[in-house]
Amino acid sequence: MHSQNSTTGTTGATATTDPAPLPVARRAADVPAVFAARFNTGQPRAVAEMYEPEAVFVSPDGTVADSPEAIARANADFLALGLPITVRPRHVHVAGDTALLVVDWEIAGTASDGRPTHLTGTATDVARRGSDGTWRYVIDRPAG
Template sequence: MSERAREPEDLARLFVERANSGDVEGLVALYEPDAVLAVAGGGQVQGSAHIREFYASLLAEGRQFTPGTVRPALRKGNLALTSTVLTEGNATAEVARRQPDGSWRWLIDQPRVVPPGP
């Protein structure tokens, strides 16, 4: 079984580790089963099956991910707003939820907050 996020801030580190090792199932495990993920062009995918398809396609391109600067999570009960400042001048924003076992998983993921410049 893959390592679980013990704190919401762990999700970003686990994402980079799993993506760079080509672990699609490990990436899907970071999300709740009905999570929503924003994708290029203003679209979104929802649910484990669609998130799996998206990451399988993305990782097939051989892309590598660089860790950014993980910001402290903003918490309210079992919810947390997570974010990472990326080296290429962008940032991520996600909503994570504490699971019954105490681990954290993303419910909403916006991997590119800053729109591309002209």
């Protein structure tokens, strides 16, 4: 896939660049950092690829998103802030192809609408290793 760069400064000429490949989680312990790297791109697709198709996302208010479209909408509110997320894993417990992750996270700064923003939480997540060897969320609960 190529994107066009229209800021070349010449008439009619454009350069193409390939986007950098997005990281993938090859170990359960990699899931939080890979999620943060993908989230910090601001690309909804990059975040969506962190979830299995049948995954669920439990919003801080307890609402359960149980489809890829609903999970994308749930993450859209966080992405719309235009701020990076930082993560600090507390625990990663692995049993075969399933892992329980307890992760402290923070989103802080001036949001895209100009509001000072400071969100923190401790997520309790379940991830699973797929047949391709990549770990993805099965259950994502940012509010623990």
